[in-house]
Amino acid sequence: MTAPPLALLAELTHRCPLRCPYCSNPTALTRPGEELDTATWSRIFVEAADLGCLQIHLSGGEPTARRDILDLVRAASTAGLYTNLITSGVLLNGTRLDALAEAGLDHVQLSIQDAEPTSADRIGGYRGGHAKKLAFAHLVTEAGLPLTLNAVVHRQNLDRLPAMIDLALELGAGRLEVAHVQYYGWALANRDALMPTRAQLDAATATVEAARTTHRGRLVIDYVVPDYYATRPKSCMGGWGQRFLAVSPAGRILPCHAAESLPGFDFPDARTTTLRAAWEESEAFNRFRGTGWMPEPCQGCARAEQDWGGCRCQAFALTGDAAATDPACALSPHHALLALALEASDRAGEGFTYREPGRLPQPAPVLPLA
Ligand code: SF4
Ligand code: FES
DSSP, X not given: OOOOOSEEEEXXXXXXXXXXXXXXXXXXOOOGGGSOOHHHHHHHHHHHHHHTOOEEEEESSOGGGSTTHHHHXXXXXXXXXXXXXXXXXXXXXXXXXXXXXXXXXXXXXXEESOSSHXXXXXXXXXXXXXXXXXXXXXXXXXXXXXXXXXXXXXXXXXXXXXXXXXXXXXXXXXXXXXXXXXXXXXXXGGHHHHOXXXXXXXXXXXXXXXXXXXXXXXXXXXEEOOXXXXXXXXXXXXXXXXXXXXXXXXXXXXXXTXXXXXXXXXXXXXXXXXXXXXXXXXXXXXXXSSSTTOOTTTTTOTTHHHHTTSOHHHHHHHHSXXXXXXXXXXXXXXXXXXXXXHHHHHTOOSOOOOOOTTOOOOOOOOOOOO
């Protein structure tokens, strides 16, 4: 029997006032008129709880761009789910936050782009955004809600990681996620401008380790390392179809939030398929579940049930084959692609390609092996 998922990622909308160059949303976004309505989301939340999910991450885009966000939080809470709002914070004020708390919101996860305001606003493509975020963070802690700060780090902000840790402490966050950019979705188009240097990575890792010791008991620091310097991949999503499921704004039920980038899938539609049927029976969730699908060199590898062959979306983005071993693994025949990408980023400038209405990025830069 398939074990139940721990959490549902509900991507309520792709609308967002920010334009982060590492956005993990698909390159082609769902239009507002195509989004699921309140009643359908509410039914999905009940199905998630029945399936065994304990938590729901209300995400986007910017989830508070939904006019019915209060109803959605109330519905998720009433279903018995622990509700986490993943937000940029720029659309919220104290009154709205109080209403969200009253509706049953349990936790807030707030993104920051940098510790330095001018750089933060440039990276997010939203003038004045950083100041709004700080004001919102204070409102969250004043309301007594637990706060996690999420800092996506890369070449253009990593040197200020110590300041970001100080900021998390100053704002009263209980947890800080320091997440190196993962290169799929829009981030792949900006890979060269975002890739950290080896020296930056080593400094950041040392900073995190020291801060974990210094601030033990006050601030938990999660650290997501960059695949391009790794010799073994991360266990993406805890394994395909094993711990999480996501529902896209248009209602596609997905094993990971980026899975719509993969061709050749018929992902179940939440309008016509229950979460349980999608999780337990669908071909899309079963295709990469477990170890039976794995190619060499994963077959028989001692780490097969630890990293599950790495990330399917990254495997596709870099090799064109979602069933390939993640090139982040040094045993992958495609591992040299990462070194080529690192070399290319050494020569790159700092300019970003931002999302513009109707604009798609250049095709993913799959580099030839030498
Ligand atoms: Fe993981 Fe496959 Fe590499 Fe083994 S060969 S470490 S299972 S990605
Ligand atoms: Fe989709 Fe890793 S992001 S499997």
